[in-house]
Amino acid sequence: MTRVHVSRERNSTLVKKKKAVALRQHGCLACEVCGFDFLQTYGERGREFIECHHTLPISSLGEHGKTNLKDLALVCSNCHRMIHARRPWWSIDDAKAALIGANGSRAQS
Ligand SMILES: [Zn+2]
Ligand SMILES: [Zn+2]
Numbered sequence: 555m556t557r558v559h560v561s562r563e564r565n566s567t568l569v570k571k572k573k574a575v576a577l578r579q580h581g582c583l584a585c586e587v588c589g590f591d592f593l594q595t596y597g598e599r600g601r602e603f604i605e606c607h608h609t610l611p612i613s614s615l616g617e618h619g620k621t622n623l624k625d626l627a628l629v630c631s632n633c634h635r636m637i638h639a640r641r642p643w644w645s646i647d648d649a650k651a652a653l654i655g656a657n658g659s660r661a662q663s
Pocket of ligand 1: 585587629630
């Protein structure tokens with residue numbers, strides 16, 4: 555199940571589109587959960603590097619289910635792993651809510 559999910563997330567054209575839209579909107583590609591920006595941290599090697607997460611459960615898509623851009627979230631590798639680390643998977647909002655700030659206290663939002 556996880557494997558199917560991940561291979562769908564590698565579905566290239568949509569991911570490229572998603573990145574292009576985010577770049578145009580924000581001028582950078584940052585994790586939607588924690589704001590991590592690969593370019594800022596790793597320099598050139600990190601340019602346009604970010605993972606894509608499907609916010610809809612694959613089971614609701616069916617074999618030829620269409621994916622919309624809005625069903626994709628850009629996340630860093632850490633957040634992506636955490637989202638899938640346990641069942642039930644986190645939503646982006648769950649992940650944000652769980653995020654513990656650098657000062658060790660839970661973010662209020
Ligand atoms: Zn992140
Ligand atoms: Zn995912």
